[in-house]
Amino acid sequence: MSTPERAPSYAAVLRTPYAARTFLSSLTGRLSYGTVFLSLMLALTASTGSYAVAGGVIALFGLAGSLLAPVRGGLIDRYGARRALVPMAVVYGGTLTALAAATWRPGTAPVWLLAALGGLAGLCAPPLGPTMRSVWSEIVPEPALRQRAYSLDTVCEELLFVTGPLIAGLLAALVRPAAGVAVSAGLVLAGTLAFTAAPPLRSTARKRPVRRPRGPGGVPVQPVAAAAGLGLMLGALTLLLVVYADGRGRIEAVAWLEAALAVGSALGGLLYGTRSWRRPARVRLPLLTTALAGVLAAAGLAPGLWALGAALAVAGVLVSPALTTAYLLADESATDENRIRIGTWVNTAFNFGSSLGSAGAGQLAGEVPVAACFALAAVPLLLSAAFAVRRRKFRSSGTLPYELTGAHQVR
Template identity: 35%
Template sequence: MSQTTLTSHRAAPSPPISLTDVMAAPHVTRLLAGTLLGRLPNGMAPAALVLFVTGSGGGVTFGGLLSALYILASALSQPVKGFLLDRHGQTRVSGPAALINSASLLILTTVSARSQPVLATALVALAGACTPPLEAGLRALWSKVLPDPGQRRVALAADTGSQGLLFVVGPVLAAFLASQHGPGTALAATAATGITGSLIVLTSAPSRHWRSPARHPGARSTLHNATLLRLLLALAGVGVANGAVTVWAVGMAEQHATAMLIGLIPGAYAAGSLIGGLLYGRRPWPGGTTAHLLAGTAAFTIAWLPLLTLPGPHLAVALVLLPGLFLPVLITGAFLTADRIAPAGNLTETCAWMILALGVGTASGTAVGGALVAHPLAAATLPLAGAAAALAVLATAPPRPLRGRRDRGFGADSAAPD
């Protein structure tokens, strides 16, 4: 066989996949923009609830409890909603959930949190439990909308990188609306934003026609899959780092008498995540999905080390950009890994459990960080501890270039190019 023939049989190198090309693919911009808009209430609602309670004469403590209840109810209900999505489709689950969520928030604007605390609490719990599972739904849609794994990686990186901005823009927008037009308007805008984003997604063809593959009778569920359990534990550790850095920002603001740090530090972390997502999706990187997951987690862990020097305010804002840069790499790797190993017909539920794990970890990091906020070194160490725990969990199943069953482990299909 001639050299020319050999050359002709070689696989041509894959051209770089740009974010512009991915966004130009059918439905991608609509799904991504709609999901981000529909999830903006996740950042708006907690702040709007505190402002609503205090604005009606209630205490900050009660407002904080309602805010925490909304977040907790939303997180804990994720696996149930994911299970229902896999069984009944997105329109029949996310549509009613979005309507109940928005209606509950709108009804809440007519309630006095001070004189009707039980009713207010019930409405907040219902609204939180019925937050539409747009994020899990989008993660399940990518494989249908973007069959090419490289395109999915770019889309996931952009999706992950932009999420942090929701929790920066959301509270600011809620505070602005409350100060200019009243707390009730902030809650009403939260409801309107959620239902609008949900409608944009749910009326799209991919969402309307999406059906989960039939589940194999002998397939193990998410919580009975040891590999997926390790992935959930690792994401909980990442969540601890996310929650801890927010509380660390509060401690830095108190220590240096600079209130702006409460917003600047999380904002810089979110900005780093956005930049990292764009850079990660800009070009193909060597190695497969598993290698990216492990390398991203290792880099994320190392990037927290400079905080142990107890930097000053300006340097602290700059330093939190570093772990933010690598957050999209590990999150994207985690969800692409789940896409490979989740039991057939159970992908949305698996994604929902992953979102729950991140949420529980974030809540835990916030709680522990609050207890450590008076101790600067301990508070600065907590994000590193959460990231290191995630890396340790993932390192117990080192990548192997093997192919086989979807639920074999992190090594399954790890050699497949992204």
């Protein structure tokens, strides 16, 4: 990467009119996604006594939420955030409330009902993250300030997924597991209502046309491929850390290994946002993903837990910048009429990749040495970087468009 220049401060982002209020309300709603997965797992396991049932319901919830996110994003692009997000949040929150009631006491609800409620909740999960990033692109149009806003957004979102399970565990211990599901419902309802009541969302709703999107409408291949590779790598890493620590008789070390990655990611995201980079995002992204893949492949060779923790902290420094750059690149390829749908493709790719990574690591663990598993988990990131470089060469020669055409869209 080229020599950076100093960017505007984070305070300048939050001083933008209505930015702090809008951002805080979106984080409140997004905290629901940090608490809900562990809360559901604990509540469903306590209610049914079956890990298989709990895992199946959560799989339905996660797949419906991830795979249909671009469809929900398209609805927001078409009808506006206030008209689309509020009904989604009401149905999502209501369904989670029903799940909390159904799992409050053991054995009181049939499995088919739990599965139906889990699938419906995922189907209607409001895409608050992509919508907030769309708002950032409108209220902070200056590129350097928008990069700072996206970095702040990515870091805060990651912190929500660190603190959310802690809240869920505390509620399970002090009240009961289903209480976390109920709190998740309350968070998304309160956060979405406050978010959509913010002035930027009201003005966006008035300006957004109520018709089918026009323009290129294609899927931004480079950031989606990078996000999928990043999700696959991190999804596999969670299980690989368990295998690595358990192999050394220190399974409890997984918690602080994950913390090292999270702290590094937060610091890396904040530092990345403090600079204005001369090279464009499409050049920075493959550099970041290649460096991250190299560090994580080497991490599998760490001789001990302390060395692995240090390697994970270094890798974490690159995680938030890579994801932030993917969001920025997707935003650059979007129009006002498809911005939220394009943003949800990055989220969908990351989440789907994470699921594949967890499943793939589970199949490999025990069959392949853990160091080789680390290296294999890094391969998708390297492939996404190679694809981006090759695509950029074709693009510069005028033989291949940067976007997939509309014929390849999920409609």
